[in-house]
């Protein structure tokens with residue numbers, strides 16, 4: 001079986017070093033062949049992003065440029081339908097076939113909300129899930145809603161080597177460098193005219209400035 005391919009979805013409003021370290025560290029921790037970044041076009045589960053899908057996609061392209069293990073998938077941004085992860089995984093299974101292991105990367109906060117996602121149980125029929133630690137969000141069954149805690153306990157893999165032995169169905173956790181960075185914090189800093197430097201790549205900050213994004217409305 002070939003190396004697992006990871007899918008990293010997010011609103012990325014804007015992309016920051018927390019995202020980049022998660023993707024970078026997941027490659028070694030999980031033995032991945034690469035990470036496919038998937039900016040959400042029309043996230044159904046939260047308020048409308050502050051900037052357009054095209055702008056968030058452009059920032060992800062700038063942030064990931066030059067990393068040969070990273071690719072960027074524009075499909076969710078280009079689609080007009082809501083960006084449901086289960087639909088994206090079904091599309092990827094059509095594209096890649098049923099055998100290659102797929103790993104959905106999520107931070108601990110996103111994982112805690114999984115039971116609210118569209119057809120969430122089907123996601124584990126299509127892919128594994130890898131949950132990264134994130135400051136303030138414990139990754140343990142006791143802090144998850146009951147139905148998700150049960151699935152977490154049933155599906156949890158002892159370590160990442162199990163990702164190679166099936167196309168999907170397992171849940172693995174991994175510890176990454178803990179960075180208490182959020183897009184919300186960056187949007188607030190920028191709206192208040194404060195520096196967000198060193199929280200996200202300079203190329204992304206230059207794009208934000210050039211397009212006058214995240215200024216106070």
Ligand SMILES: Nc1ncnc2c1ncn2[C@@H]1O[C@H](COP(=O)(O)OP(=O)(O)OP(=O)(O)O)[C@@H](O)[C@H]1O
Pocket residue numbers: 009010011012013018019022105106107108109110111132133134135179180181182183184185
């Ligand atoms: N600092 C971080 N450490 C670990 N995971 C993170 C971090 N920031 C974001 N993630 C994960 O990256 C994915 C995409 O996150 P998202 O684009 O919503 O960023 P965010 O910083 O959480 O944004 P917002 O503050 O707008 O909610 C999610 O799975 C989220 O859990």
Ligand SMILES: O=C(O)c1ccc[n+]([C@@H]2O[C@H](COP(=O)([O-])O)[C@@H](O)[C@H]2O)c1
Pocket residue numbers: 008009010011012038040043044045046083084085086110116117118
């Ligand atoms: O499919 C769903 O119902 C669903 C519900 C909530 C979140 N997601 C996906 O989870 C990823 C992270 O979302 P967010 O809000 O943390 O940026 C992103 O790819 C979303 O499309 C997906």
